[in-house]
Amino acid sequence: MKIVLYEHPTLRTKSENVEKIDDELKKTLDEMVETMRKANGVGLAANQVNIPKRFFVLEVENIVKKIINPEILEKSVETVEYEEGCLSIPGVYKKVSRPSEIKVKYLNENSEEVIENLSEMWARAFQHELDHLDGVLFIDRISVLNKRLILKKLELMKKEFAKGKKYRED
Numbered sequence: 001m002k003i004v005l006y007e008h009p010t011l012r013t014k015s016e017n018v019e020k021i022d023d024e025l026k027k028t029l030d031e032m033v034e035t036m037r038k039a040n041g042v043g044l045a046a047n048q049v050n051i052p053k054r055f056f057v058l059e060v061e062n063i064v065k066k067i068i069n070p071e072i073l074e075k076s077v078e079t080v081e082y083e084e085g086c087l088s089i090p091g092v093y094k095k096v097s098r099p100s101e102i103k104v105k106y107l108n109e110n111s112e113e114v115i116e117n118l119s120e121m122w123a124r125a126f127q128h129e130l131d132h133l134d135g136v137l138f139i140d141r142i143s144v145l146n147k148r149l150i151l152k153k154l155e156l157m158k159k160e161f162a163k164g165k166k167y168r169e170d
């Protein structure tokens with residue numbers, strides 16, 4: 001399993017709902033947890049490993065969550081700015097403003113519906129990964145000034161992608 005890099009078209013794909021939670025999906029989720037850990041991430045979305053389906057994995061303080069068909073039910077009015085990065089855009093870190101608390105709904109790997117309130121790192125990572133499923137990257141949500149500051153890095157990644165560097169090597 002390999003993580004695709006910035007400019008890969010799957011990162012810009014709006015992913016489709018999972019219809020059935022079977023052994024194959026569970027195996028994929030386990031592999032994604034391994035891949036995320038190897039790359040030192042706190043989250044990894046299915047389309048980052050070239051699967052355009054609505055699921056992702058998170059790991060915060062040694063707790064793993066496997067999230068399938070996620071939805072945000074409520075968002076706090078209060079927002080918070082926090083520095084984000086992305087395994088598909090290595091070396092780029094910028095502040096993103098997001099609701100500080102969210103109420104979410106999803107299926108876990110046992111096909112159980114989970115409804116819970118998330119805050120701090122969980123809320124941050126959940127929103128970042130859910131964006132991925134809609135083809136949205138954190139760099140789409142940064143300020144114009146910050147975007148200008150990373151433009152060169154993005155251009156370089158674009159060139160390398162065109163030359164064949166399509167996957168992250170960890």
Ligand code: NI
Nearest residue numbers: 085086087088
């Ligand atoms: Ni990401």
